[in-house]
Amino acid sequence: SQQGEEDPQALSIQEGENATMNCSYKTSINNLQWYRQNSGRGLVHLILIRSNEREKHSGRLRVTLDTSKKSSSLLITASRAADTASYFCATGGGADGLTFGKGTHLIIQP
């Protein structure tokens, strides 16, 4: 079963615009991670936010975490064509492995 659920399932925006995608999860977490996947290839780690953090930045990425609502958001500012990919949130880890949602498919229109 998949704990995290990303929303929306698909998002299409113009280059230069900001893209926001959301993730909801069901159980308590120690941390939450976001990954990017290009065209069914391997996943690339974007950012890890711990349960005691509310916001984290990395370049054009901004991640927020609201543990009371069991939700997280990923904001990509000033989007580029190269940002076209699927984005997954993941929770858990250790002996239970990571639990991924179904992902948000982001398309950046030139």
Place this chain on the structure above:
Amino acid sequence: ETGVTQSPTHLIKTRGQQVTLRCSSQSGHNTVSWYQQALGQGPQFIFQYYREEENGRGNFPPRFSGLQFPNYSSELNVNALELDDSALYLCASSLGGVGYTEAFFGQGTRLTVV
């Protein structure tokens, strides 16, 4: 480029056959985990190996088995292949349990069962 390599990149097998997929971990990483990703879905955890011992397993039947070698490379074996085993298989290496630190994924092996 994550330093995690998987082989082969693509594979076609017949139902009932057996398959072995290989993963070379990033240097220094002692933990490897394997995931199955069906089309349009997120990756599903198969199992994890830490220092050559399986220390975690997802909801997959025993015909999915693995090995981790002293150099921390790893294999995923699937026996009695079924059509539903068609998927992208990903391995991830990390230092310590995945999820506590960044995991580095390989590019995956696309398995098609016909």
